[in-house]
Amino acid sequence: MAKGQTTVSDFAVAPRRGRTADPTVKQHDALLSSERVSEEVGADTQPNAPAPHAVEADQPPSRLIAPSEEARRERSVSKALQREDSRVRLRDLKRARDRESKHYVNCPLNYETKKRLERASFENDVKMTKIMQAAIDQYLKDNGY
Structure with missing residues (x-):
């Protein structure tokens, strides 16, 4: 049995999203996309419902989502x-x-x-190094060191 040729076109690939550098643009785009989804869902469930109001472009983004530059700086300095x-x-x-x-x-x-030394270590269940440390310490104390 021979295997068939598999190519990239055989797989479904999602299109790439464009990247934006400004976080306020991302938030605005996210708000618009969520409104579109809610409009689509609303259109499916309630065909006679009025369309929700669009977000004004002049309205500043929420301060809870995007902290000020000073707040970001303070947080980065504290971290x-x-x-x-x-x-x-x-x-x-x-x-x-x-x-x-x-x-x-x-x-x-x-x-x-x-x-x-080995026998003393085995009989007393103490490591040989501990016995040697104690013996050296005792010798040094006895001789005034």
Whole structure:
């Protein structure tokens, strides 16, 4: 069985919408399109109903939808300050973690000492590193360090 040739024209593609740079134009277009839809729906359900009034072009857009330039600027400044504070707190946390980070000491042990350490770790259910830290700490305290 041979497959048929499939082309782009076989698929339904919606037309592209034009982009506008001004948000007030988008809002005005959205209002007009919603009115057209409501007129069409109204025409289907109520054929004798009067047509709704068109939105005046001189009417400014609602302030709830499009905040003023000052409000946008204030909001962007407050968000930028909040991001800066978060960044500073994260940096400080990383620095504090680095200060408290582990500092390793390599220490060769003979076979018997290593086996005794392993057995003590196993019997007491404590990690070998914790035993060594406690032993070193005790030694330093006993000798005045």
